[in-house]
Amino acid sequence: MRAIVQRVSRAAVRSGERTLGEIGPGFVILLGVGRGDTEADADYILDRVIGMRVFADAAGKMNLALGAVGGALLMVSQFTLHADVSQRRPSFTGAAPPDDARRLYEYFLSRARLHDVSVEAGEFGAQMQLELINDGPVTIILDSSIRH
Numbered sequence: 001m002r003a004i005v006q007r008v009s010r011a012a013v014r015s016g017e018r019t020l021g022e023i024g025p026g027f028v029i030l031l032g033v034g035r036g037d038t039e040a041d042a043d044y045i046l047d048r049v050i051g052m053r054v055f056a057d058a059a060g061k062m063n064l065a066l067g068a069v070g071g072a073l074l075m076v077s078q079f080t081l082h083a084d085v086s087q088r089r090p091s092f093t094g095a096a097p098p099d100d101a102r103r104l105y106e107y108f109l110s111r112a113r114l115h116d117v118s119v120e121a122g123e124f125g126a127q128m129q130l131e132l133i134n135d136g137p138v139t140i141i142l143d144s145s146i147r148h
């Protein structure tokens with residue numbers, strides 16, 4: 001499982017004219033589910049996101065996690081994170097089949113909602129537009145296949 005985590009001052013995801021989710025300060029997470037990913041991969045990524053200390057403390061140092069600053073999550077499914085770009089036209093065969101990806105994406109959302117943070121989400125499989133103000137900018141790439 002792969003995730004692009006962006007610290008934002010605000011963000012919104014839309015599909016056509018509908019606003020699907022909108023947050024103030026927090027994280028936008030682009031989540032890509034790969035073939036063979038499991039709940040353990042989702043749990044690993046979520047643990048890293050929830051515990052990531054990249055928000056400023058009173059001294060201005062990146063030292064606080066999302067919950068400590070009252071931040072929110074905006075989740076967007078992103079199968080293109082598993083693109084194979086060895087050719088000019090990307091191949092997405094590394095992405096999980098839609099049914100598997102939806103199940104793990106929804107699992108991730110349900111587990112995220114167990115934490116003391118507000119969780120908003122895009123619509124799985126929809127054509128969406130994402131608007132965000134990256135704060136810092138701080139952008140972190142997480143990959144469950146590279147566990148330290």
